[in-house]
Amino acid sequence: MKKYILQRLLLLPLMLLGISVISFTLLKLAPGDYLDSLKLARDVSPELIERQKQQLGLDRSAPEQFLRWLASAVRLDFGYSFTYKIPVVELIAQRLPATFLLALCATLFAWMIAIPLGILAAIWQGSFFDRLSSALAFFALAVPEFFLALLAVFFASQTGWLPLSGLTSIDHEFMAPWEKVWDVTRHLFLPTLVLGIGSIASLMRIMRSNFLETMRAEFVTAARAKGLSEGRVLLGHTLRNAINPLVTIFGYSIAGLLSGSLIVEIVMGYPGIGLLVYEAFFQKDIYVVMASILMASIMLVLGNLVGDIALALSDPRIRLDK
């Protein structure tokens, strides 16, 4: 097990290097650089642009820029944002809690709905409930996230029941503590829903098929034959075995939600890293983009690792070391 984790962690830097080379190249392939918008501003002398270029290191060749960035990134210095003139890490740290909160809510929401639904659909296989939930799940899977987000914004604007965007109201700072919690909850409702619905559908389908498969296993028949109550058979034995594959998925889903929330954040005006990265991308604030890509990659690898470890812990049949 230790050896397996070590292997994975050792591969991480290599993978990150590959990812950074690819993303840096792609960023540099697009025309223009950060200083372009300055070129169309009044009263900006050519010398000023030249000095900025030197200061930001944009006068060097692309490979040299990359190597310099890499050299400092290895020392965990991810550079300064061109636009904000503050360390990229601090910039992302300012926005990360909001994104993390949303990801967490959406994960919890999805799991708490999907697991029971999947189990019920399996137990009542072929019933009206099963067919209805399947139909809804396929529908939810088919609707793209950004479209769902647009629908949610439209719903909010038409009804006025829920806030259109943001994480807090304008007068949030002047509210009593319980009002603040309520305010954040109201703001989180729609983004959580939008982000969670897609995962509910897929999780539910997986849970259902796992559960069905396990129900047909011999040990379940054995448990029934022992005279155990149906409740103990289903929840104690079947669920215990059926949930294993989902433990792995949990790792993926955490990582996926953090990067998957970008589109929802942008469409719904949610103040997380999504909007920051989106703007940075268009302004060619490359180090902000690079750092966020790296962060998402690390999350993905670690998420997978956590999933694998959790699976090994929950299922004694699985050994990570061969």
Add this chain to the structure above:
Amino acid sequence: MYNSLGRFLNCTLLLALLALSYCIPRDPAPQTRARPPVTEAGFPVSDLPQGQFGGRLILSQLSDPRTFNPIIAEDAASGAIGGILFPGLTRVNPVTLEPEPELAERWEISEDQRSFTFYLRRGLTWSDGHPFSADDVIFSLDTVIQHPSVITRTKTFLSVDGKKFDFEKIDDYTIRITTPDIYAPFLIFIGTNIIPKHIYEQHLQDGTFMQQMGINTPPHKLPSLGPFRLMRFVPGQRIIFERNPYYWTLAPDGSRLPYLDHLILNTARDANAAFIQFLSGKTDAENIRPEDVPMARRLAERRGFSVIERGPSDGTSFLWFNQNTGTNPNTGQPLVSPHKLRWFRDTRFRQAVSYALDREGIIQSVFMGMAVPLWSCESPANVRWFNPNVKSFPRDLARARALLADAGFKQQGGTLQDSEGHPVEFTLITNKENTLRSDIAVVLANNLAELGIAMRIQLLDFNALIGRISDSFDYEACLLGLTGGASDPSSALDTISSFGRMHLWFPQQKTPSTEAEARMDELMQLQLRTLDYNLRKRYYDEVQQIMAREQFFIYLVTPTVFGALRDGWQNLRPPATAGTSLLWNHDEIWRPQP
């Protein structure tokens, strides 16, 4: 199983709560009305009627500030914050458009019009209690701006021909500033933001000044001299300012302004979101886009606000032909093919194009009647400098054809040909982010088709567009707009002068390539070298006449600005131009509390 699931849930809930508590800022410090006593006589007193203290003003902004550092701020949101926290020696009065005292109580101008002696207001303190003095002024306007580690465009404003101003501290409250030559916009540009020396001197010395005052700066490191000080910045959402208890303008009853307790700048995702927020009563004032005006008018009475027509915007929109006579350094080929360059450099061709354009049609179809035509480089919004007596080009196809015939063009079937038989066709580039612009381009193409000119439209990313017009110069014609600059002709220097980088039709010329450009260069220098407004106006009037006559830029239209203002605001001072907020005097306005 239940146990471990329960534990898992507990853990995640705990995490969620932790994250939640991280996101929810703690209670703001209790609001104090106790203000430090007024120590010195001579603080200015508001001449508007006494108002009631309390309440908050909520405005929207379309993006977060990039920095709180006014010296290096490039974007509108950062500039606005600099204006709230860091006033300057002078400011341009939005009503009269003339410079007036701000931190300086008054000034004297020397005989040779090159030395200005500023007498600072006494007894002013930063919002952290530290006294304000001449040292802060010299630090901000000289030491910081001239420091080798600092890159700022303010340096250009505070110099004449690259030579810096001379600063002399006479005493703690008196400064003499001498310019190398007479410098017309001096009193405007010297009003740039003053920042606290006692906090930032050390950062200038250790070379980290450029990274200071970023959006991660804690409020206590941003003491203010303005009516408000920073209370909290919530990234992606809003900035909250609270009253500066040390502010130095007094209400008629002798207490310190501002009347308002808080000022909130809320970041809206886009103009739509900002408009909806205003309609739902969350913000106090908003600019209304032409397409939203009918809806705003319909809702105004019921929702308790009024829609105000504010006149033409101070921005301009125009198209131009690439007149660059240079060659591509890599291939040695001319940047513009020679026969096209001949058309583009012919004033008659440009005038004919201008006569062919249906500006009224653009106003009706693209702006729903809410715009005015433009003929030269100043929008009528700039009432102090706008010259209405310039050549205009109302749609007139007969005159357009006559001008073209005079220049040797002839109709051949449905197409126009030049004297050598080349069909007249060109590609117009514009940026695709701005849909108004692509709509305008379509109208232009239809207009020109009536003359037999084939105009193709190419929509580019903004970055790619800038590359074409300012680096590679590989294009034929371009459609763009400029937002309004400062209300002084000197801000057009870079556009009008042939050596300028923004002289887009042929930038950075060694010597002016036409007589008209030479004359404009001369006029721009003349207006820069006198403090006499009437004389400057005469010079700049002629510049506007030349720009209209020559059609280097073929100016199109500028939209009418509409503002909406929630009912009940008192002590407004209506600004002269649409570019300034209706509620610009944050310190004096108030609204009765419900």
